[in-house]
Amino acid sequence: xxxxxxxVIAELIxxxxxxxFLFKDNISFWKVNIAYLIIALSAEARGSYLSAxxxxxxxLFNTFVLFEIAFISYGMYYCLKKYTNPRPVIFTGLGIxxxxxxxxxxxxxxxxxxxxxxxxxxxxxxxxxxxxxxYYYYKLLNDDEVLDLKxxxxxxxxxxxxxxxxGGTAINLFYGLFNILIFEHIKLRLFIYYIINIILYxxxxxxxxxxxxxxxxxx
Amino acid sequence: xPLFLIIYIRSYNRHKKNHLLEKQHMQQKFEAEILQxxxxxxxxxxxxxxxxxxxxIGQLLSLTTLTLNSVNINDSEKAEKKISDSLSFINKSIRExxxxxxxxxxxxVVENGIGYALDQEVNWLSKTGAYEIExxxxxxDLIEKSPDKxxxxxxxxxxxxxxxxxxxxATAITFNAYYEDKTLxxxxxxxxxxxxxxxxxxxxxxxxxxxxxxxxEMINGKLVLNxxxxxxxxxLIEIPYP
Numbered sequence: 298x299x300x301x302x303x304x305v306i307a308e309l310i311x312x313x314x315x316x317x318f319l320f321k322d323n324i325s326f327w328k329v330n331i332a333y334l335i336i337a338l339s340a341e342a343r344g345s346y347l348s349a350x351x352x353x354x355x356x357l358f359n360t361f362v363l364f365e366i367a368f369i370s371y372g373m374y375y376c377l378k379k380y381t382n383p384r385p386v387i388f389t390g391l392g393i394x395x396x397x398x399x400x401x402x403x404x405x406x407x408x409x410x411x412x413x414x415x416x417x418x419x420x421x422x423x424x425x426x427x428x429x430x431x432y433y434y435y436k437l438l439n440d441d442e443v444l445d446l447k448x449x450x451x452x453x454x455x456x457x458x459x460x461x462x463x464g465g466t467a468i469n470l471f472y473g474l475f476n477i478l479i480f481e482h483i484k485l486r487l488f489i490y491y492i493i494n495i496i497l498y499x500x501x502x503x504x505x506x507x508x509x510x511x512x513x514x515x516x
Numbered sequence: 517x518p519l520f521l522i523i524y525i526r527s528y529n530r531h532k533k534n535h536l537l538e539k540q541h542m543q544q545k546f547e548a549e550i551l552q553x554x555x556x557x558x559x560x561x562x563x564x565x566x567x568x569x570x571x572x573i574g575q576l577l578s579l580t581t582l583t584l585n586s587v588n589i590n591d592s593e594k595a596e597k598k599i600s601d602s603l604s605f606i607n608k609s610i611r612e613x614x615x616x617x618x619x620x621x622x623x624x625v626v627e628n629g630i631g632y633a634l635d636q637e638v639n640w641l642s643k644t645g646a647y648e649i650e651x652x653x654x655x656x657d658l659i660e661k662s663p664d665k666x667x668x669x670x671x672x673x674x675x676x677x678x679x680x681x682x683x684x685x686a687t688a689i690t691f692n693a694y695y696e697d698k699t700l701x702x703x704x705x706x707x708x709x710x711x712x713x714x715x716x717x718x719x720x721x722x723x724x725x726x727x728x729x730x731x732x733e734m735i736n737g738k739l740v741l742n743x744x745x746x747x748x749x750x751x752l753i754e755i756p757y758p
Contacts, residue, residue, distance in 0.1 A: 434525050443533045446526050459518045 302345050303491040307498040308338040314502045318509035326375040327508055330501070333368040336361070356411030359402075366394045366422055369458060373429040376451045380436035390425045397421050420469045423462040430459040450508035457500030464493035549734050550664050553671040560674060564640070565616055573612050580605040630666045630700070631655030634693055637673055641689070648688040655693045655700070662758035665735050669700070669755060672731050676704050676751060684708025684749065700757040707748040713741060 312334040319327045340361040347354040370387050377383035398418040405413045433455050437444070446452050468475055468486055475486035583602045587595045634653055642649045680686055686708030693702050716725055725741075732739045737755035 434521070438525065438528055438532075443529065443536050446529050456518070456522055459521070463518045 302341070304494045305338065305341050305345060307495050308334060308341055311498040311502055311505075312338055315505050318505045322508065322512060326372065327505075329368065329371065330505070333364065336364050340364075353411050355414045359410060359415050362398065362415060362418055362422070363395075366391065366398075366418075369422075369426055369462075370394075370429075372454060372458070373426070373433065376433055376455055377429070377436065379451075380433075380440055386429070386432065390429065394418060394422045394425065416469065420466065423466040423469065426458055426462040427466060430455050430462070448507045448510060450504040450511055453500050453504035453507060457497040457504065460500065461493050461497035464489060464496075546664075546734055549731070550667060553667050553731070556671055557667065557674070568612065568616055573609050573616070576605045576609045576612070580609070627663065629655070629658055629661060630669055631658050631693065633666065633670045634673065634691065634702075637670070637677060638691055641677060647686065650688070650690040653691065653693045655695060658695050660695070660758040665755065665757065668731050668735050669702070672728060672753070673702070673704075675728055675731075680704075680706050680708065680749075683711070686748065695757065698757060700753075700755045702753040702755075703751065704753075705748065705750045710743045710745045710747045710749055712745060713743055 312331070315331045315334055319331055322328055340357055344354040344357055347357065370391050374383050374387045377386070398415055401415050401417050402410060405415075437452070444452070468489055472486070475484070475489060477485050479485045479488055580602045583598050583605070587598045589595055631653055634655060635651075638649060638651050638653070641647060680689060684706050686706035688707045690705040691703070692705075693700075695701070729739065732753065732755075735755055737753060739754075740752040741749065742752075743749035
């Protein structure tokens with residue numbers, strides 16, 4: 298199996314662009330993006346490496362889910378706080394996600410941490426993030442201020458999240474349906490997963506560029 | 517689905533942006549109209565003052581000078597009467613000057629409310645003595661206030677009165693003004709020569725009908741005009757207020 302999967306490539310490009318455009322940003326959320334991309338890239342690269350050597354990588358991705366929940370929740374908190382006090386919503390979401398994670402980790406057994414993927418957490422997390430995105434759009438549309446959405450970094454960041462987790466929810470719901478081979482070694486499920494990852498990182502890259510432009514205009 | 521959602525959000529946002537621009541444009545138009553109305557009110561006030569000074573106070577003071585000049589101190593009886601007449605002329609001049617001083621505060625007319633402004637206009641008109649005037653004005657005690665609207669309503673009223681003076685050949689004018697259900701009702705009725713509404717509306721210049729309608733539109737009001745040749749004119753105005 299090739300080490301440089303489309304996801305690794307997308308994450309690598311994202312990380313490079315984030316380093317170029319966000320390194321000097323004085324808003325912590327944008328800087329945290331760099332840290333998250335480093336973690337995501339490391340996890341994905343390590344996962345690919347383990348997979349290439351026919352070793353289990355499930356434990357790695359189970360751990361990564363914990364970071365993913367925290368980062369996306371933090372991002373949504375940052376985007377929503379301009380319109381409302383998002384603490385109750387975000388903390389409820391975090392509570393639900395982590396509770397489910399802990400519950401299923403213990404239910405499956407600690408010894409199975411490296412063998413059984415915590416897909417229940419991922420399903421619930423995806424649904425919650427989609428709802429966050431819809432809530433963000435609702436607040437955005439009801440706000441009195443009219444934004445130039447074409448160049449609004451938060452809007453594009455949330456768009457990426459929506460595409461990715463909506464796609465992710467669809468994959469989780471129709472798991473069996475997408476289990477067919479479309480290329481020699483690639484299942485439809487994996488192919489869609491590649492596509493939604495590329496969409497996610499494309500949106501995020503664009504949002505980083507918008508953020509750099511915005512910062513230039515502001516300071 | 518997310519793609520359609522994002523397309524929808526962007527188009528909604530664009531629509532919101534256009535709506536906001538349109539609103540800003542309307543607001544600017546409204547402010548320009550208010551400014552114009554303010555200038556016109558000031559202009560009218562100045563004209564009134566000039567006329568008053570020339571035709572009324574000026575005449576009174578000239579008469580006083582003439583009377584005082586003709587005083588013969590030896591004829592004490594006549595002199596006393598002439599001095600007394602002169603004093604009454606001077607007192608009258610002072611009263612007129614006080615009225616004018618009030619008018620000089622152009623803004624004060626509307627600051628005291630539309631009811632007061634209407635009273636002032638009617639008083640001014642009645643002074644000409646050319647019309648039999650009937651007034652039912654219950655707006656004097658009106659608590660609700662909207663200075664910007666008041667200014668436009670006053671200008672509207674002045675325009676209507678000007679039209680009556682210039683074109684109507686009326687002998688009697690009735691003013692009815694009252695406030696009901698958050699709506700200000702104004703009625704101006706006269707027994708003049710009337711006019712053909714369609715012809716007047718079609719003419720671009722003339723009686724200032726366009727300007728009246730434009731002003732009514734600015735304050736979301738409604739105007740009903742009933743007129744026909746030889747049957748006078750009846751104007752009914754309804755304005756959401758304040």
